[in-house]
Amino acid sequence: MHGENTQLHAERPQPICRMVFYTFISSEGEISLLVVVVDVNPIWWGQHAQSEPEFTLSKCLDAVMVMGNAHMAMTRTNQLAVIAAHCQDSHFLYPSKRLKGNDDTSSSRDGKYELLSVTNNLIAEEIRDIMSKTELTGNSTDTLLAGSLAKALCYINRISKEVGVAQEIKSRILVIKAADDCALQYMNFMNVIFAAQKQNILIDACVLDSDSGLLQQACDITGGLYLKIPQKVALAQYLLWVFLPDSEQRSLLVLPPPAHVDYRAACFCHRTLIEIGYVCSVCLSIFCNFSPICTTCETAFKIQLPQMVKPKKKKPKLPA
C-alpha cells in the first residue's frame, strides 16, 4: 500500500502538464461520466515487459489514475469508472464491490482529497487481485474488448437512469488498447458502436502498439478521438492533454487530426480489402468474384444470361 502511494507521488504531473488543468466551469448540474477501459492482456504486457522494461502495466495504471484523479477534481459532479479487459472476462476496477464493504479506508495519509485516495487504493487493490487470481484457460490470447465496452455501456445506462431526467449526463468511453484486434469480435464490436452512437456516447481510443481498424471505425462513427501514441512512457501526458477535455471543450482546442479510416470491406473468401465487390442479397456477405452459389447462406443465384438476338434476315439482293 505504501509502495503504491509513493509511486503515485513520483507520477504527479510535471509543470508542463499543469497548465493543461483547465478551469472551465461546466453548466450547473451537468454530470460528466468518464469510463476508462484498460486492456490488461497479460500475454501482451508480459511480452512487452521484456522489450521495454521502463513501461509496465503498473506505470500504465498510474497514468490512468492520474487522469482519473484529474477528471474527478475538475468538477464535483464528475464521475469515473474503470474497467479492466482481460482475456476471457472483464472486471470493474472502480467502483467495485469493495467500495461498499470497507468504510475504514477513508483516512488518507497525505491530506489528499479523500475521494481520490480511495479511488486510487481501490484500483490498485483490484488490479492486484485480478492479475494474481485470474487463470487463463483455452487458447485465445486476444483481449475481450467488445465485452468490456458492452459492460461500460450498461454502466452508463444505469447511471443515466439513476440520475433521472432532470439532470443532463454526458458520457464518454476511453479505450486504452494494447494487444491486437480480434477479428472474431467484429459483429459484437459493431453492435457496441451502433449502440453508443444511438446514445450519443463518444468512444475515444488511445492505442499503445499497433493500429486498430475497429477502433478507428468506432471513433469515426461516434465522433471520438483516435490516437496512436508514439512514446509509451509519456502516456500520462497524452491522456491529460488529448483525452481529458470533454466534447464541448474539444472544439476550442487544436487536437491531433482525425485518422484516415479505411471503410473498405473485406471479402469473405480471401479476407482482402476490396473496392468493388459482389454482395449477396440474402445474407449480405461480400465476395470479390462472381460465384453461382453464396457460401454463407447457400442460395443459388440467378445468372442473367444475355438475350438471344435473332439474326436479321438479309433481304436478297435483286439481280441487277
Add this chain to the structure above:
Amino acid sequence: MDEEPERAKRWEGGYERTWEVLKEDESGSLTATVEEILYQSKKRRVIKSHEQVRLGMMRHLYFVIDCSRSMDDQDLKPNRLTSTLKLMETFVDEYFDQNPISQVGIIITKNKRAEKLTELSGNPKKHIDALKKAVDTPCVGEPSLYNALSLALNNLKHMPGHTSREILIILSSLTTCDPANIYELITTLKSLKVRVSVIGLSAEVRVCTVLTRETGGSYHVILDESHFKELLMLHVKPPPASSSSECSLIRMGFPQHTVASLSDQDAKPSFSMSHLDSSSGAGLSLGGYFCPQCHAKYTELPVECKVCGLTLVSAPHLARSFHHLFPLQAFLESPTEKLLKNRFCQACQRELEDKTPVEKHTWSQTTEKASNRRMTLKTAEKNGEPSNHNSGDALLLIW
C-alpha cells in the same frame, strides 16, 4: 384484422368481462397492472419475430399519404395531417437507421389525383425537408387509391427482382374515387409481388382489407397517437421476403474517404438532374468519396453513382443490417427466489432487488433501452463471460 376465412368481429363475439383482468394495488391505482399488460404484449410481439425467415434487406418503400378533407379532423392534435407528417419524420429517421441500403419515396393523394412528393431515394434529408414543407398543403377533396397505387406501381415495377417492393398507405378517409376497377389493380399488384400495407386513421374499410390480404401486407386502424406511432414503427423492420423474390449478387463499390487532397480536381461532379444535395451550398470541397469505377465524387454514402450506376456503400452500412439477420435471443426470466446469496448484476455493478410492480430493479431495467441496448448486453454474454459464477443461470433477467 381480417384473415381468411373472415372471423367474427369483436361485437359479434361473446361477452368479455374485461374488468376482471385489472387488479388494484394497495394505493388503489391501476397503473401497475396496465403497465404489466403492455409489457407482456410487447414481449410477445418481439419473441414472435425470432424465426429463421429470409428477410428482404434491400427495400423500396413507397409512402402514400392521404391529404383529403378528412385529414383536417382534429382528433389527433393539432390536426391529422400535421400529426401524421411529424410521425413520418421520425419514421424516416428510424427507417434509414435500420435499413441503410434501402430507399423511400413519398406520394400524396388528394382531390381525386395522386402526385409524387419525393422520388425514390436513399437520402433521408430530402424526404424530411419535403415532409416539413408539406404541412402547408390544403386538405381538399377525396383521395384516390387507384391513382396512388398505379403511380407507385409504375415506379416499382422497374426495380430489380431481388429487392422487396412495398407500399405503405396512410388512409384517413372512408371513401376513395377510382377511375377504373380497383380489383384488377389488386391482381396486378399481386402478380408483380408488391406488398401493400395500410394504416387506417378512421375505421376499417373493406377494399383495404381485400387489398392487404391479397398482397400479403398488414392492415391496422389506429386507436390514438401512441398506437399510431407503434404501428408505424412495426414497418421499420424488414419484412419476410416472398418466396419468389430473386436472389442475386449485387455489384457494389466501397469507396475510400479522402479527407484533404492537395490536387486541384476538387470540383463536384456534374449530375444530369438539376437539384441534388451536393450541388447546393458552396459546391467545391476538398474531401469526399470517390467511386472506384468512374471516380465521380460524392459527399455521403450510401448512394448510387449517377455516372456508372454502381451502388456505393461502406462496410458499417452492411453491418447495420446484420442485426436483423442475427437477432438477439430472448432473455430468460428466472425468479428471485432461486438467487441464493449473490444478488449482484455483473453488467452495471448494482444490487438486484425484488421485482415490484413499479420499480423493476433488475438486469433488464438498468440495461433496458431500444433493441440496440439488448444487443450490447448479449455481446457480454456471447463473449463467454461466465459473469457471476455462482448464479450465472439464476440471474434475474427480464428484458
